[in-house]
Amino acid sequence: MSSSPSLVPSDRERALGTGYGFSAYLLWGVLPLYFVWLKPTGPWEVVALRVLLSLVFCALLLTVMRGWGRMVAVLRNPRLALWTAVAGLLIYVNWQAFLIATQTGHVVESSLGYFINPITTVLLAVLVLHERVRPAQWAAIGIAAVAVIVIVVAYGSVPWISLILTASFGVYGLVKNRIGGAVDAVSGLALETMWLAPIAVVQLVVVAATTGLTYGQVSVGHTILLSLAGVATAIPLLLFAAGARRVSLTTVGLLQFIAPILQFLCGVVVLHEPMPVERWIGFAIVWVALVVLTVDMVRHARRSRRAVAEPIA
Structure with a gap:
């Protein structure tokens, strides 16, 4: 009788976490x-506004x-402050x-960068954190390398956008890992x-001195859309943070394929x-x-769960 109530919140939390992550x-x-x-x-004006409006929203x-x-406490810690920079x-x-x-018609190429990102994360774990890699992970890294070579040779160009996106986001994830839970998502x-x-x-x-700013110059609807850049940046991040606390890394790893799949479909x-x-x-x-x-x-996740469950049993 006493075990069932404790399972309900856990199931509910996992369901909530999955919903937040999916969103x-x-x-x-x-x-x-x-x-x-x-x-x-x-793109240069959009990113600048995205930075400033995200700061205002936060x-x-x-x-x-x-x-x-909490934010002031982080600033008082030089190491944490440097990592956030x-x-x-x-x-x-x-x-x-x-x-x-x-904005230059390379959405499909950007989706490739995020498809490769899980493999980049594994590679960074090996090179930087010196983690042990399982044979299947090495196989995935090798297959992904072959894919990039095929695209370079057959398509005739290096997918620079994909490589820059996966490298920057992969290292960003590594830095956030080093920061850990010492800094909350909003701070x-x-x-x-x-x-x-x-x-x-x-x-x-x-931009103002060269091509001229467009903010507030096109239409009311355009100005409203552009003003939402900070909200569009922060909301997914907060949903992800809320979801990641409630589900396993395996679930997060599976959910992360949703974004590049949708980006690929948007492009094609x-x-x-x-x-x-x-x-x-x-x-x-x-x-x-x-x-x-x-x-x-x-x-690997199933084996780990069984290894934990057997001593308890």
Whole structure:
């Protein structure tokens, strides 16, 4: 009788976590369409506004949630403050590359970067954290490398956008891992955008002096959409943070494929980007690598659960 009530909250928490995670990756998956709708605003203006508006939105959240004390505590720790600055620079590179890709007809190529990202994460764990890699993980890394080579040789160009996106986001994830739970999601994004604010201001000045700013110059609807850039940045991150606390890493690993799949569909089905045979072959090889990695991840999680359950039994 006493065991059943304890299971209900756990199941409910897992369901909530899965829902939050799914919602986060769903929003990240359709984000390219939002940035396409922001034209004629260019990628440099969008990223600068995204930084500044995200900072404003986070400041409002910190005020409502009374979280300024947590943020100040991070600033008083030089090591943590430095890590948030590094994370900010990495996410700036990622945002800028993603905006350029989205607004220049390379959404499919950006999706490739996020398809490769789980494999990049494993590779970084080996090179930086010196973690042991299982044979199936090595196989996935090798297959992904073959996919990139096939795309370079057959398609005739290096997928620079994909490589920049997966490298910047992979290292960003590594930095966030080093920070751990010492910095909550809102304070983290607030600090990252705070360090980037001077860059964003300079960027807006350069855009204003060269091509001219479009904010408030196109239409009321366009201005409203552009003003929501901070909300569009923060909401998926907060949903992800809420979900990641409630579910296993295996569940998070499976959910993360939602975003690149939706980005791929946005590029091919909605935006009608070209998909020649060579590109299909490259993507197919990447998907094979992801299947190998996913099967290994699920099996390892099951073995770990059995290993924990047997002593208890």
